[in-house]
Amino acid sequence: xxxxxxxxxxxxxxxxxxxxxxxxxxxxAAYFAPVQxxxxxxxxxxxxxxxxxxxxxxxxxxxxxxxxxxxxxxxxLGLALCAISMRxxxxxxxxxxxxxGLYRYSRNPMYVAYxxxxxxxxxxxxxxxxxxxxxxxxxxxxxxxxxIYFKAPLIPPI
Numbered sequence: 001x002x003x004x005x006x007x008x009x010x011x012x013x014x015x016x017x018x019x020x021x022x023x024x025x026x027x028x029a030a031y032f033a034p035v036q037x038x039x040x041x042x043x044x045x046x047x048x049x050x051x052x053x054x055x056x057x058x059x060x061x062x063x064x065x066x067x068x069x070x071x072x073x074x075x076x077l078g079l080a081l082c083a084i085s086m087r088x089x090x091x092x093x094x095x096x097x098x099x100x101g102l103y104r105y106s107r108n109p110m111y112v113a114y115x116x117x118x119x120x121x122x123x124x125x126x127x128x129x130x131x132x133x134x135x136x137x138x139x140x141x142x143x144x145x146x147x148i149y150f151k152a153p154l155i156p157p158i
Contacts, residue, residue, distance in 0.1 A: 009079055
């Protein structure tokens with residue numbers, strides 16, 4: 001079975017289900033904050049990596065062996081987290097912030113859910129290339145917040 005079939009549930013959760021939960025949720029989720037300076041490079045790498053991840057899934061097959069149930073469990077956990085984070089994202093408070101559900105524990109539960117889901121896909125296909133692309137996506141996605149974090153002084157002025 002081709003790995004691209006694993007994308008179908010993910011895409012159904014990501015787009016129609018999110019639209020079902022809230023009228024503006026899909027446009028809010030698609031919004032990307034303006035990038036500047038070195039963030040543009042990370043943004044381009046992030047988008048190209050996403051494209052590579054989707055294209056690669058058309059070329060890979062799921063490897064069926066004794067471990068398929070464990071790896072499928074990781075994939076299904078990712079889908080469940082994705083659905084829950086979509087539901088929570090679609091219901092912000094009056095200020096537009098999400099602070100309930102998974103957002104109590106993570107500022108970016110959609111990223112966590114995507115990572116777990118795609119990690120399950122990488123394990124199911126046993127593809128080193130898929131792993132490399134996956135980790136490229138998530139390290140470039142974190143490049144902006146990490147850069148901002150380390151620009152801040154480590155010890156606040158007294």
